[in-house]
Amino acid sequence: MTVGLLLGALLALAVVVYVAAPFLREPEAAVDRLAEPDGLELRRLALIEERDRSQDALRELEFDHRTGKLSDEDYRTLVGPLRRRIADARRALEPRGEGRERVRAAG
Amino acid sequence: MAELGRAALVVCLGLSLYALVAGSWALVARRRRLAVSAQNALVAAFASALVGSIVLVVALVRHDFSLVYVARLTSKELPFGYTLSAFWGGQEGSLLLWLLVLTGYAALVVATSRRRRSELLPWVVPPLALVAVFFAFMLVAISSPFETQLAPANGAGLNPSLQNPYMVAHPPLLYLGYVGLTVPWAFGMGALLARRADEAWIVATRRWTLVAWTALGVGQLLGAKWAYEEIGWGGYFAWDPVENAALMPWLAATAFLHSVMIQEKRGMLKVWNLLLVILAFGLSLFGTFLTRSGILDSIHSFTESSIGPWFLGFIVLVLTLSLGLLFARLPLLRSRTRLESLVSREATFLYNNLLLVALCLTILWGVVWPLLSEAVRGEASVVAGPYYNFFLRVFGLPLLLLMGLAPLVAWRRASLRSLGASFAWPAGTAAAVAVVLLALGAGSSPVGLLAYTFSAFVLGSIGYEFVRGTRARRSLEGGTRLQAFSSLVGRNRRRYGGYVVHAAIVLLAIGVAGSAYDTVREARLDRGERLEVAGYTLTYLGTTERMSANARELRARVAVERDGRDLGIVEPGKNFYPVEQQVSAEPAIRADAMSLGDLFVILENSNPDGSVRLKALVNPLVNLIWLAGLVFLAGSLIALWPDPAEERRLLERYALAPA
Amino acid sequence: MLALSVAAVLAVFLVYVSFAGGGTPAVEPSELKGRAEVVVLSGQVVVGSVQTSGEVTRFRLRDVKGTATVPVTYAGGLPDQFKAGRDLRVNGQLRQGVFVGEPGTMVTKCPSKYAPKQRSS
Numbered sequence: 001m002t003v004g005l006l007l008g009a010l011l012a013l014a015v016v017v018y019v020a021a022p023f024l025r026e027p028e029a030a031v032d033r034l035a036e037p038d039g040l041e042l043r044r045l046a047l048i049e050e051r052d053r054s055q056d057a058l059r060e061l062e063f064d065h066r067t068g069k070l071s072d073e074d075y076r077t078l079v080g081p082l083r084r085r086i087a088d089a090r091r092a093l094e095p096r097g098e099g100r101e102r103v104r105a106a107g
Numbered sequence: 108m109a110e111l112g113r114a115a116l117v118v119c120l121g122l123s124l125y126a127l128v129a130g131s132w133a134l135v136a137r138r139r140r141l142a143v144s145a146q147n148a149l150v151a152a153f154a155s156a157l158v159g160s161i162v163l164v165v166a167l168v169r170h171d172f173s174l175v176y177v178a179r180l181t182s183k184e185l186p187f188g189y190t191l192s193a194f195w196g197g198q199e200g201s202l203l204l205w206l207l208v209l210t211g212y213a214a215l216v217v218a219t220s221r222r223r224r225s226e227l228l229p230w231v232v233p234p235l236a237l238v239a240v241f242f243a244f245m246l247v248a249i250s251s252p253f254e255t256q257l258a259p260a261n262g263a264g265l266n267p268s269l270q271n272p273y274m275v276a277h278p279p280l281l282y283l284g285y286v287g288l289t290v291p292w293a294f295g296m297g298a299l300l301a302r303r304a305d306e307a308w309i310v311a312t313r314r315w316t317l318v319a320w321t322a323l324g325v326g327q328l329l330g331a332k333w334a335y336e337e338i339g340w341g342g343y344f345a346w347d348p349v350e351n352a353a354l355m356p357w358l359a360a361t362a363f364l365h366s367v368m369i370q371e372k373r374g375m376l377k378v379w380n381l382l383l384v385i386l387a388f389g390l391s392l393f394g395t396f397l398t399r400s401g402i403l404d405s406i407h408s409f410t411e412s413s414i415g416p417w418f419l420g421f422i423v424l425v426l427t428l429s430l431g432l433l434f435a436r437l438p439l440l441r442s443r444t445r446l447e448s449l450v451s452r453e454a455t456f457l458y459n460n461l462l463l464v465a466l467c468l469t470i471l472w473g474v475v476w477p478l479l480s481e482a483v484r485g486e487a488s489v490v491a492g493p494y495y496n497f498f499l500r501v502f503g504l505p506l507l508l509l510m511g512l513a514p515l516v517a518w519r520r521a522s523l524r525s526l527g528a529s530f531a532w533p534a535g536t537a538a539a540v541a542v543v544l545l546a547l548g549a550g551s552s553p554v555g556l557l558a559y560t561f562s563a564f565v566l567g568s569i570g571y572e573f574v575r576g577t578r579a580r581r582s583l584e585g586g587t588r589l590q591a592f593s594s595l596v597g598r599n600r601r602r603y604g605g606y607v608v609h610a611a612i613v614l615l616a617i618g619v620a621g622s623a624y625d626t627v628r629e630a631r632l633d634r635g636e637r638l639e640v641a642g643y644t645l646t647y648l649g650t651t652e653r654m655s656a657n658a659r660e661l662r663a664r665v666a667v668e669r670d671g672r673d674l675g676i677v678e679p680g681k682n683f684y685p686v687e688q689q690v691s692a693e694p695a696i697r698a699d700a701m702s703l704g705d706l707f708v709i710l711e712n713s714n715p716d717g718s719v720r721l722k723a724l725v726n727p728l729v730n731l732i733w734l735a736g737l738v739f740l741a742g743s744l745i746a747l748w749p750d751p752a753e754e755r756r757l758l759e760r761y762a763l764a765p766a
Numbered sequence: 767m768l769a770l771s772v773a774a775v776l777a778v779f780l781v782y783v784s785f786a787g788g789g790t791p792a793v794e795p796s797e798l799k800g801r802a803e804v805v806v807l808s809g810q811v812v813v814g815s816v817q818t819s820g821e822v823t824r825f826r827l828r829d830v831k832g833t834a835t836v837p838v839t840y841a842g843g844l845p846d847q848f849k850a851g852r853d854l855r856v857n858g859q860l861r862q863g864v865f866v867g868e869p870g871t872m873v874t875k876c877p878s879k880y881a882p883k884q885r886s887s
Contacts, residue, residue, distance in 0.1 A: 003108075004112075008111050008113075008114025009114075011154075011158055012114070014154075015118060015122060019122070019148045019151060022141075022143040023140055032139050033137055033138075035139070036137075036226055037303075048760055049305055049306060049374070049760075052756075052760070056372070057372065057519075060518055061517075063579060066582070067575040067576060067578070069525055069575075071525045338846075465775045477789075477792060486791055486793070486797075488789035488790060488791050494782075498778075498782070688849075689847065689849075690846050691846050711843030712821055
């Protein structure tokens with residue numbers, strides 16, 4: 001009977017140690033601030049999503065045109081604005097940009 | 108060992124509470140180590156739930172009847188597999204299963220989110236912890252599987268109708284589904300708490316939703332197969348509240364799966380998606396509540412049920428908090444994108460959503476109607492098959508048609524002319540099929556004929572998509588047709604996996620519509636007498652009895668002939684279980700390759716004078732339903748298949764910036 | 767757009783309900799007095815009252831929490847879980863003091879809650 005309770009106590013001890021681990025590992029943490037994106041990073045994220053979305057849409061547009069779902073006329077109407085949107089998004093990302101962004105935009 | 112079980116559950120409750128409180132405080136005060144500690148608590152909660160589960164399994168295997176739960180659901184004679192499945196056979200065990208799967212998923216979320224360095228993780232912990240607290244609390248204080256007693260000599264045994272392989276797999280799969288819907292909900296709430304309006308939460312939970320949805324779908328099919336073979340009335344779905352309980356969250360999740368694609372492609376419908384995920388999760392809790400609380404047996408049994416009122420209270424709490432949070436963040440979620448054309452793929456997805464949600468809500472209305480009518484008019488009133496079938500047709504047939512139209516339509520705007528051209532082949536196929544079916548006599552059910560015509564249209568449309576796509580790939584890359592085909596599917600696994608799933612749904616629809624052409628005959632037969640049904644001739648030969656491990660099996664021997672050919676003997680019957688003091692029907696089901704259907708024979712009564720009452724049904728196309736389950740699974744697997752390039756891109760997009 | 771569809775759904779719903787009525791009343795034996803229409807009767811099978819002659823079963827059904835009983839006759843196969851002392855539901859009509867059950871509509875309350883109720887074939 002007491003075996004069960006003993007094992008239960010061991011379990012409780014083990015989990016308390018595991019839960020306290022972050023504090024035990026770094027008793028005085030230099031930076032204890034929860035990382036979260038600031039307004040700038042969120043805006044950048046929105047732009048990246050916009051750019052990726054438009055790039056995917058362009059790829060689909062091309063494929064839809066090729067498979068015949070989209071007429072030449074409609075393709076011509078939609079392609080221009082879409083390409084412009086991609087270019088705008090890329091340009092908007094550049095100023096913050098690391099070289100990585102410029103390379104990706106070119107590629 | 109019951110103490111260890113109880114202790115493990117108490118520890119689990121404590122950990123979940125800590126995760127909830129510490130996790131929330133970490134968000135308010137922006138403390139990193141506290142957030143990590145809360146995450147650890149969730150992982151540890153899984154470990155404790157696992158310990159508790161192992162204790163229960165061990166007790167079951169050892170036939171430890173000092174546990175009330177074990178004595179109630181097993182006996183020494185019960186075959187091993189069913190002894191194990193008794194884990195989830197009763198209320199307390201199934202709550203423990205919920206907790207185990209929930210904490211297991213939570214631990215997996217923590218592990219994978221940490222690997223991806225996701226910023227959302229600290230925000231997702233409190234919602235997950237809240238649900239864990241509820242279930243752990245129920246298990247500790249209200250409905251514990253570890254209550255002990257003076258051990259009786261033998262247990263009461265498992266209900267014989269549950270001693271069936273499908274019933275072993277059905278609850279765990281359903282729970283993987285129900286509980287799985289907690290994850291997208293938690294991420295959605297986490298994103299709202301973090302004041303984020305981007306798609307990180309959707310991208311993170313895409314696979315979770317798909318897996319949960321697949322599990323829920325397959326689980327329901329297993330349940331239907333069980334009902335077909337075990338309850339044996341010749342049908343597989345009766346709109347019983349317990350069956351509806353699983354269907355409603357599945358419909359909501361189906362709508363959600365589609366509408367998130369619109370958010371990904373166009374950035375629209377952010378609020379709608381959050382509403383859908385709240386609906387799906389809420390219905391998932393409601394489904395568990397319905398199945399476990401007995402509320403719909405009668406409103407009186409509701410208050411007697413120990414967990415009923417608690418569950419209802421928790422559902423109200425979850426809905427209030429979720430909707431409140433959504434409302435508070437509404438200004439953040441406004442998107443500037445509008446629907447450009449009513450004839451575009453976005454529009455068809457929108458129509459699909461509206462139809463699915465409408466169907467889901469009408470089912471919900473039908474399920475709660477007895478309670479509402481009693482509350483309002485003082486007298487309960489129930490709705491049954493006719494109500495549900497009507498709405499299934501009204502919403503389901505257009506949905507079927509949409510499945511065929513959507514692939515033909517482009518995103519943003521579809522030119523009607525090119526639509527017309529794409530339309531030609533599938534529509535032509537459908538018309539041809541309709542003519543053939545009419546000639547075969549399918550006109551006896553106009554609804555059935557319509558369903559088949561639409562089905563042919565959808566299959567034609569899907570086939571056309573694959574053909575056109577392969578052709579286009581080939582013109583871009585060269586190579587053989589097979590290479591082009593696998594490149595096509597490989598580049599867009601979600602879309603083409605989705606088409607396979609649609610094909611599965613069509614097969615399901617064809618199988619279900621087949622019931623419009625069922626034939627039923629019944630008669631009392633003396634030895635040697637015959638019964639004719641839809642071309643079959645059944646001759647009653649006599650009865651036999653034999654003993655199995657825990658039952659006395661009575662069988663009627665019936666010879667089957669068709670068109671003069673002898674097709675063998677079927678043995679419908681009944682099993683009598685002495686320990687459980689129960690009878691179960693064991694119908695004879697003979698599959699027919701030609702009609703893809705079944706000859707279904709039931710022994711209704713065996714009379715003392717040697718005569719029997721037999722009921723025979725011929726259910727055409729019913730086996731397509733089970734085949735559809737396999738195709739469904741295959742399609743989901745294709746859609747789930749990881750795409751390393753895409754994963755990498757998404758990882759870069761959402762990972763924390765290096766410190 | 768959303769408003770239009772909600773309106774459409776409601777319209778379909780109301781049309782149906784006006785034709786099909788608001789469902790079948792669900793009553794217990796004590797509420798059965800004098801009602802001649804088709805109802806869903808639910809209650810508990812009185813122990814010792816079950817009599818079978820051929821394929822017709824006769825028994826008395828009692829309020830789950832009361833004493834009012836009513837005689838019931840039911841033709842056809844009984845669901846597996848049928849037993850004296852069990853709760854069940856059956857559609858039918860009161861005819862000359864006896865509740866005549868519609869064959870194929872008897873449903874017993876399932877003892878293990880996650881399986882759908884046992885129905886008679």
